[in-house]
Amino acid sequence: MFGLKKKQSVVDDQGQPKVALHKDALQDRHIDELIGICRGISADHQIVTEEGKFLLKWMQDHREYANQYPFDILYIRLSEMLEDDILDPDEQKELLETIKDFTGESKTDINLPNKSTSLPLTMPEPMLFIEGSSFVFTGVFTVGTRKRCEELVVEQGGQMHKTIKKDTDYLVIGDIGSDSWVHSTHGRKIEKALENIKKGHKIEIISEHHWIKHL
Secondary structure, eight states: OTTOOOOOOSBOTTSOBHHHHHHHHHHHHHHHHHHHHHHHHTTTSOOOHHHHHHHHHHHHTTGGGTTSTTHHHHHHHHHHHGGGSOOOHHHHHHHHHHHHHHHTOSOOOTTSOOSGGGSOOOSSOOOOOOTTOEEEEESBOSSSOHHHHHHHHHHTTOEEOSSOOTTOOEEEEOSBOOTTGGGSHHHHHHHHHHHHHHTTOOOEEEEHHHHHHTO
16 A cells, blocks of 8 residues: 555564674674773783773673673673772782683694693592692682682682692692693693602692582
């Protein structure tokens, strides 16, 4: 009939809802923006408190993407770190590692393994006893900040070491981003553990996943 406008299609040529496609495109744009911000604040290889606060504020303004990787882990991690309104040196270092893993800027070597599952873990996986045992943590963890992971060990009667010692029982490697382990601080911890094992010291090298099963 004359005077009637043609109804616009709500699907594209492939039959996909246009609204959904628009939402996906918007989400991708904001995730790309997040990665861009992360690359910007980590460009000088250090992250100070004010930069952390800026990043947290941006994520708080975009909470609708809170369930999307890498938004989800990064938001929780940074919120925990800034509970006391400051990033201490250990938190700054851990946040930098996390961001460089997310943005793909970690140093890599194509001849090296690139996942924690291919690292020199103790096999078969050992029995793990937290109470009365000593731990060293390295890498980036999915369950929370390294500080929070250390607190969980202490709460269950374990002890924490900052570095590998002769009486260290377990070295726990975080499950996020292990592609640069040989050239990083947590890589040196692994190498130190292997050196001690060769000297006859009993140190179990385990994944975060294995450790979590025994909490």
